[in-house]
Amino acid sequence: MLDLISFNFIIFLFIVFIIGLVLLNTKKIDYTKNRFKGEMYEIKVANYYKKLGYEVDQRGLKKKLKDEGIDLIVYKNSKTLLIQCKNWQKEKSIYAKHIKEFYGSCHLYMENNSINKNSVLCIYAIPNEKLLNKFSLDILKKNYSRLRYTVI
Secondary structure, three states: OOOHHHHHHHHHHHHHHHHHHHHHHHHHHHHHHHHHHHHHHHHHHHHHHHHOOOEEEOHHHHHHHHOOOOOEEEEEOOEEEEEEEOOOOOOOOEOHHHHHHHHHHHHHHHHHOOOOHHHEEEEEEEOOHHHEOHHHHHHHHHOOOOEEEEEO
């Protein structure tokens, strides 16, 4: 027969277990919501460039995590834009490492696909300039001829 202390301990473990399940489920909901927001932003950016007369390859939506760090490839005449879309909300949440990673992905894509680097521009699409921290802005300014950000 269980004594009162053992019974209370079992109830305590059960409550902790239920709270854990609720928290785990909340994280899954947040991840799904954020992924959906990101996909909607990619569509918005793609439509922006379509309206400007560009042909748009929506790699991020097609390939998901296998997009090689490039969400959109946009073509017009002999010009190619490689675009990373970030619909983050927190100010100064885009660091230099994010910009460097994207720029590296662009160079790898150009090299693997034998694309002339002079006809390519790498674009970091964001909904708000305040997302970029000081160091990410410095990298974008230093590499402006090949790497830029745009607010859409």
